[in-house]
Amino acid sequence: MDEIEIVDSESELESLAGNTEEANGPVDSAEEMKRFYVLAKRQAWKVEQLSWGQIPPIPEGKGSGEMRARRQVIWRSVVTQQLQADLLASKLSAQLLSDINDVPGRLYYSTMVQDEGRHAEAWLRLTNEVGGMSEPDPYLERLGALTLNADTIEEKIWGFQVVYEGLVIDRFRQIASATQGTIIAEICSHLAIDDGVHHGAGVSYEQLLLEHTSPRTRRAITRMSKEMWPIFVDHLLWRPHARSWASSAMRSRDLETIRSSMEQELRLAHKLGLEIETPPGY
Numbered sequence: 001m002d003e004i005e006i007v008d009s010e011s012e013l014e015s016l017a018g019n020t021e022e023a024n025g026p027v028d029s030a031e032e033m034k035r036f037y038v039l040a041k042r043q044a045w046k047v048e049q050l051s052w053g054q055i056p057p058i059p060e061g062k063g064s065g066e067m068r069a070r071r072q073v074i075w076r077s078v079v080t081q082q083l084q085a086d087l088l089a090s091k092l093s094a095q096l097l098s099d100i101n102d103v104p105g106r107l108y109y110s111t112m113v114q115d116e117g118r119h120a121e122a123w124l125r126l127t128n129e130v131g132g133m134s135e136p137d138p139y140l141e142r143l144g145a146l147t148l149n150a151d152t153i154e155e156k157i158w159g160f161q162v163v164y165e166g167l168v169i170d171r172f173r174q175i176a177s178a179t180q181g182t183i184i185a186e187i188c189s190h191l192a193i194d195d196g197v198h199h200g201a202g203v204s205y206e207q208l209l210l211e212h213t214s215p216r217t218r219r220a221i222t223r224m225s226k227e228m229w230p231i232f233v234d235h236l237l238w239r240p241h242a243r244s245w246a247s248s249a250m251r252s253r254d255l256e257t258i259r260s261s262m263e264q265e266l267r268l269a270h271k272l273g274l275e276i277e278t279p280p281g282y
C-alpha cells in the first residue's frame, strides 16, 4: 500500500515535471532533486492527523499483569530509541540544509528538516503517552556522533541517508505490521514512506557528488564505514537492563539482522562504486 502510494506520486510527478520522455536519458541532478522536493511536499503529514486518544499508543498485550508489564518495557524502549534516532536525524538534516549550496538540493533538504522534526514531535508525544523515556542506547549516540562529526557532506549522506535510512525502512514496516491498530503503527507507516523518500534522495544526491569527489573523500567514506561497523553491531545487540534477559534468546535473530545489514550496505556501496569492507566473522 505504502509503496504503491510512492510509485503513483513518482509517475505523476514525472509527468508534472514534463520529463517523462527523457526518463531514459542522462540523469539531470537538478531535476532529480526537484522531483524529490515535490514528492516530499506531497507526502508531508501532520502529527495531529494520527488517531491520538482513539486507539492505544502501543500494543496493550494479553496475559498476566507481569507479562503485560514486560511487553510495555519492550515497547517503551523501542519508542525511546526511535526518539533518539529522530533527534539525531533532526540535527544531521539541519547540517545538510546549511552545508549544501545548490538551490534544488537546499530546497529538498528544507523538506527533510521538517520531516525529521515532525518525526521527533510524534515520538515525543508517544513517549509522553507511554510514561516517558526509558534507558537510551549509548551506541546510537556514538553512531550519530560519528556521522555528525564527519568532515564531508559525502560521508554524512552516505552514513545517514544511504546506509541508516536504507536499513530502517524494513524495521518500520515490521513494527507497523506487529502493532496494527495502535499509534506506533500509524507513526511507523508514515516513517517507512518518509524514509523511503529520504533514502532515495540521498542515493541520488550521493551519486551526483561522487561524480566530482576526490579519492581522499572516497577513502574517508571507506574509513568511516570501517569505524561504524563495530558500533553498529553493538547497537543491534544492545538491550536496556530491564530487557537484558532476552539477549541470549535473541542471539541468532540478531546475528541474522547484522548479516543482512552488511549485505545491504555492500550492495549499496557497489551501486555507488564505493569500496567498503565489512568485518569478518558474520
Ligand SMILES: [Fe+2]
Pocket: 086, 089, 115, 116, 119, 191
Ligand atoms: Fe526520521
Ligand SMILES: [Fe+2]
Pocket: 089, 116, 165, 194, 195, 198
Ligand atoms: Fe529520515
